[in-house]
Amino acid sequence: MAEDLYSVLGVAKTAKPEDITKAYRKLAKKLHPDLNPGDKAAEEKFKKITAAYGIVGDEEKRGRYDRGEIDASGQERPQQRYYREYAGGEEGARYRSTAGFEDIGAFSDLFGDLFGERGGMRGGASGRHFSMRGQDAQYRLDVGFLDAVNGTKTRITLPDGGTLDVTIPPGVTDGQVLRLKGKGTPGLGEGGPGDALIEISVKPHPVFEREGDDIVVEIPITIDEAVLGGKVEVPTISGRVFATVPPGSNTGQTLRLKGRGIKRGGKAGDQLVKLSVVMPERIDEDLKSFAETWRKSHRYDPRGKLKEQA
Amino acid sequence: MLSERDLLTRVQRLTVTRLRVWVAQGWIKPVDERAQSYSEADLARAALICNLEDELGFAEEDVPVLLNLIDQIHGLRAELKGFVDALEDLPPDIRATVRMRITTKREG
Numbered sequence: 514m515a516e517d518l519y520s521v522l523g524v525a526k527t528a529k530p531e532d533i534t535k536a537y538r539k540l541a542k543k544l545h546p547d548l549n550p551g552d553k554a555a556e557e558k559f560k561k562i563t564a565a566y567g568i569v570g571d572e573e574k575r576g577r578y579d580r581g582e583i584d585a586s587g588q589e590r591p592q593q594r595y596y597r598e599y600a601g602g603e604e605g606a607r608y609r610s611t612a613g614f615e616d617i618g619a620f621s622d623l624f625g626d627l628f629g630e631r632g633g634m635r636g637g638a639s640g641r642h643f644s645m646r647g648q649d650a651q652y653r654l655d656v657g658f659l660d661a662v663n664g665t666k667t668r669i670t671l672p673d674g675g676t677l678d679v680t681i682p683p684g685v686t687d688g689q690v691l692r693l694k695g696k697g698t699p700g701l702g703e704g705g706p707g708d709a710l711i712e713i714s715v716k717p718h719p720v721f722e723r724e725g726d727d728i729v730v731e732i733p734i735t736i737d738e739a740v741l742g743g744k745v746e747v748p749t750i751s752g753r754v755f756a757t758v759p760p761g762s763n764t765g766q767t768l769r770l771k772g773r774g775i776k777r778g779g780k781a782g783d784q785l786v787k788l789s790v791v792m793p794e795r796i797d798e799d800l801k802s803f804a805e806t807w808r809k810s811h812r813y814d815p816r817g818k819l820k821e822q823a
Numbered sequence: 824m825l826s827e828r829d830l831l832t833r834v835q836r837l838t839v840t841r842l843r844v845w846v847a848q849g850w851i852k853p854v855d856e857r858a859q860s861y862s863e864a865d866l867a868r869a870a871l872i873c874n875l876e877d878e879l880g881f882a883e884e885d886v887p888v889l890l891n892l893i894d895q896i897h898g899l900r901a902e903l904k905g906f907v908d909a910l911e912d913l914p915p916d917i918r919a920t921v922r923m924r925i926t927t928k929r930e931g
Contacts, residue, residue, distance in 0.1 A: 596871040599864035600897040610894040
């Protein structure tokens with residue numbers, strides 16, 4: 514059943530030595546038993562290609578094989594004991610790594626602490642010292658809109674009665690998670706404590722809205738303010754200010770108050786003031802007669818463009 | 824227990840320098856570092872590293888990546904085996920339930 518050694522490696526009989534090495538390495542990387550623990554088929558193939566490479570990868574033996582002086586079998590090297598045969602046993606225990614497996618049981622109350630470094634404890638006949646970082650503790654915190662944009666300090670009470678001081682940075686967003694280093698559960702051995710992870714939930718505000726680091730507010734103005742312009746009082750996230758409405762302002766027009774938005778990282782967003790022209794609650798005789806006379810001599814068509822387009 | 828000399832004679836292409844560098848890197852952990860005594864597993868591991876570098880042509884800086892993955896796989900396999908062994912000791916109806924749950928999970 515002498516199989517052709519060149520076809521085992523998938524190369525031509527005339528292949529250059531470096532191409533044979535390349536072909537062998539490509540196959541070997543895929544099939545090496547220590548890269549495929551437990552896969553018998555891969556091991557058989559690996560033996561075959563290694564035996565083949567042992568002959569056609571060697572200039573002298575390749576010549577003898579090509580001349581028919583040796584056959585495809587006979588030359589197999591002494592059997593190598595692979596690392597994987599030891600890796601699962603007692604001797605291999607100190608190499609086995611379970612670092613980073615903590616997440617496997619992270620969502621289980623019963624099994625949560627079973628995986629990860631301390632899962633490896635039972636190998637401890639040699640009296641090795643095990644350390645493991647404590648688990649992260651997760652909390653949720655409701656924050657008012659103004660506290661979220663301006664930042665604040667608050668204290669949360671933990672289920673076990675303890676407290677945790679939390680500094681909310683300015684501009685924190687809804688759903689953001691704050692990490693308090695070392696405020697989770699204590700670690701084992703030399704492992705440090707875990708962190709406290711606090712998920713922030715920002716409550717909406719009746720007046721302010723947020724767009725990135727800008728704050729948007731809609732401000733109603735009177736007809737005369739719209740026509741003549743004027744100063745109007747506007748709430749901002751840091752108190753009231755006066756904004757100048759230019760003469761001839763319209764609904765939907767936006768004023769930008771520079772630097773009145775969220776301040777963080779040395780930069781500040783703006784406040785955008787959306788104007789909305791509001792009629793008086795009652796149209797009195799004065800306004801009515803003014804509009805009637807004004808209409809006669811000043812008719813204008815704000816819908817001209819609309820008619821052209823649709 | 825094997826000596827350094829044993830390793831050098833039994834693993835082709837292993838040299839004193841290579842072995843000592845690997846020990847210093849933590850790729851190989853002698854059973855007793857002072858006495859330089861090794862286990863059969865250390866020997867097989869040294870042969871594996873030779874294999875990775877020489878025959879398979881991996882660069883030296885690739886080796887720790889591979890070893891780390893291999894060690895994790897064996898860690899996982901050992902955990903899994905422990906898990907299966909633990910399940911074996913449970914009453915048959917519980918085992919059947921666990922088996923069913925696993926199948927369901929797998930099918931998503």
